[in-house]
Amino acid sequence: MAMEQLDLEPFASDADGNWPGGSGLPLGVLASVQAYTTDAAGRYQSRAHSPGCAHRRPYGGVDRQDDMVTIEELLGNEKFDPCSKCGGYAVRRISDAQVAYYRAAHRLHNLVQLSSSDYRRSGSWKYARTLDELSDLDTRMQEAWFSCRGQARQWRRITDRLRAELHGAAST
Numbered sequence: 098m099a100m101e102q103l104d105l106e107p108f109a110s111d112a113d114g115n116w117p118g119g120s121g122l123p124l125g126v127l128a129s130v131q132a133y134t135t136d137a138a139g140r141y142q143s144r145a146h147s148p149g150c151a152h153r154r155p156y157g158g159v160d161r162q163d164d165m166v167t168i169e170e171l172l173g174n175e176k177f178d179p180c181s182k183c184g185g186y187a188v189r190r191i192s193d194a195q196v197a198y199y200r201a202a203h204r205l206h207n208l209v210q211l212s213s214s215d216y217r218r219s220g221s222w223k224y225a226r227t228l229d230e231l232s233d234l235d236t237r238m239q240e241a242w243f244s245c246r247g248q249a250r251q252w253r254r255i256t257d258r259l260r261a262e263l264h265g266a267a268s269t
Contacts, residue, residue, distance in 0.1 A: 102147070102184035103127070103199065105172060107206030120209040122255065123248035126198050126241065127191075128169035134186040137164035139176025150183035194241040201242075205231050205252075208259055225263055232256040 108127070109119030135153065136145040146153040148163065171177060171186060179185025191199070208224060208231075234242070234249065243249045 102132075102179075102186055103130070103168065103188060104203070105168070107202045107209075108172065120206045120255065121251075122202050122205060123243065123251045124169055124172070125202075125243045125248050125252075126195050127202075128167060128244070130168045130191055130195060131165055131189045132168055132171050132186040133159050133163050133165055133188075134171070134177075134179075135163060137166045137171055137177060137186075138174050139178050144178045144180045145185035146180045147183040147185060147187040149187060150180055152180055152182060198242045201231060205255065205259075209255065225260075228256060228259055228263065232260070 107120045107122045108124050109121070133148050134145045135141075136143070139145070144152075148159045166174075168188070177185065204227060208228060211224065232253070234252070239249045243252070
């Protein structure tokens with residue numbers, strides 16, 4: 098079990114596809130990652146804690162009272178109120194494919210957060226190379242990272258939009 102929580106900002110999105118700071122990337126292979134928390138659905142009066150949190154009950158570790166949910170379920174729980182110290186949950190170890198996707202999603206999220214002035218100032222070639230790497234998903238990667246073609250298309254739409262923005266910034 099990893100006591101750190103995953104940084105889920107790249108995957109955050111509301112029904113309109115907007116979320117302050119989020120990029121709306123598909124959860125992909127991370128959707129099924131198991132998380133443990135004291136209160137996944139916000140049913141109780143206190144904040145949710147991870148098994149290793151100091152604010153937790155007098156004992157540490159996973160308890161039969163804990164909720165075990167997937168990351169997808171956790172993101173969908175609007176009443177989930179995480180502890181500011183521990184983040185509210187801990188995840189089981191993740192596989193190599195999940196780690197690879199997590200890192201790639203964060204790289205893409207970082208590109209989404211940049212503005213066209215950042216592209217011009219730092220040299221668009223640097224960002225174009227990273228974007229090319231993130232766009233060039235072979236069939237094995239797509240199968241390992243995404244449970245359906247729709248998620249792969251969502252990833253591709255975001256990289257295509259960024260490529261157009263990058264091309265527009267380079268030509269001005």
